[in-house]
Amino acid sequence: MNSARDPRIAIVGAGLGGLVCARVLQQHGRAVTVFEREAAADARPQGGSLDMHPDTGQAALRAAGLLDRFHALARPEGDEWRVLDFATAALLAQHGPTPDGGRPEIDRGQLRGLLLDSLTRGTVRWDHAVSGVIPLADGTCRLLLGDGTAEDFDLVIGADGAWSRVRPALSQAVPGYTGVTFLETGFDHCDTRHPELARLVGNGSMLVKGAGRTLVAQRNSNGHIRAYVALRAPQDWQVAAGVDLGDQQAVRTHLLEVFDDWDERLRYLLRNSDTGFTNRPLFVLPAPHTWEHVPGVTLLGDAAHLMPPVGLGANLAMLDGADLAHALVAASDLGDAVRAYESTMLPRSIEAATGSAQGLDHLVPATASELALPRRH
Structure with missing residues (x-):
């Protein structure tokens, strides 16, 4: 960016989307600080297995320069679904894996570890809970920490999930x-x-x-x-x-x-x-979930577009992180970069939210007449 100094950038939340964003920024020589409320990387289990889609999750890993390391950990054979009958346990259908291993599986914890290991030492400030953010009149943003202290940044990125402490600066929407x-x-x-x-x-x-x-x-x-x-x-x-x-x-x-x-x-x-x-x-989150641009703050992943867990959320969060980082690197003005990112991310998330809602209806049908084989997203 054409300025006297690089922008001060904070990411709230050391999940997959926030870590991809931090990694891509660091690849391009940009400083970034990640604030995470958990005490350490291994403070809690990170959840189950994820299938990485070629045009979202894998695209983000490619942008982060980590695709080869991902494939070394991933399980292509895990991209298989067996559908059984509830009354007999008989096999009704079997899908995948595709011959090209298009959506390999990886444990969420392994993927998070891969991203954490790729960052400059000290990037993540563990045990730093964020209580809120305040956009300031000069276009910067004040980050309020749980210990009562505060730090100012040119941009605060809310990557802090469903119950985001950053979201209220942009939107009054709450998850239902x-x-x-x-x-x-x-x-x-x-x-x-x-x-x-x-x-x-x-x-x-x-x-x-x-x-x-x-x-x-x-x-x-x-x-x-x-x-x-x-x-x-x-x-x-x-x-x-x-x-x-x-x-x-x-x-x-x-x-x-x-x-x-x-x-x-x-x-x-x-x-x-x-x-x-x-x-x-x-x-x-309600769909569509949008907001008017506010200088100094934006969202990615579940903080921006919380959806049912039917295979899209982690992939989209990672793509959000890569897209935002690329926008920040490419643009000469911070506000223009965030606007460009939001103009791409928000329409994409609206479409994905609709598909995810339909996916949940297919995953857990309300009545026997709605039982059908699952759709892949």
Whole structure:
């Protein structure tokens, strides 16, 4: 940029999109600071397996100069879906992997580690929670930290997910409940300890759908299977069911009752997991979610366009990060760069939000008449 100094850029959130943005900026010699509330990179599990799409996630990794390292970690064989009948566990359909390995899978934690390792040491300030941002009259932005201190930046990028502390500077939108809740659980050393389940899941993912009830299980690295029980239910379903979420046996008993007409080989997933069930109600931002440009601040990923988890979110967040970084490097004016990015990202996210909402309806159909084979996004 044609200025006396490079702009001061802060990214709030060390997720995939924010880290891609930081990596591409550093590739072009730009300074950037990432603020992350977690105490360390390994402070919590990072979630399941992701399929990286060629035109989004892989495009972002190529822009970051990390595509070859990604392929060294990825599992092309994981791009496989097995669809089973809920009443018999019979195989109804099988998709992928494609001959060219077009959407290889990778554990989210592995991908995040790859991005973190690519950054200049000290880029991420761990244990630095952000409480909010204040756009200032001179076009800069004040970052408010959880410890009561503040720092000023020329641009603050909100990459801090569903409950973003940066978003209120641009939009009053808040996430709303979709009507679908996931309960997450897991199986360790699946090939030796849970061989029948491992066979049903295969190399990639298993999908079983019933009216308002869906089971998804996906193979992760190191012999782990991560499973999700998806229910169309009120957000406080456990209250009506009289279930204490802290009582794992009570949760198991309830789920076995909900799935009482399913094949016993599938109910094994409910009965014998190695970890407890984590309740994850799904939220989305209103679509379309847009805002008027505000100098000094913008959003990417879930902070900008929170969608159902049907395979688009992480890919889009990474593409957002790469696009924003490229815009910042290419433009001579910071405001022009952000406007250019937003003019591309916002229409793209509106289209993706529509597709993701439809994808959730197909993943967890409300009625038996809506049961159909899944669509790929």
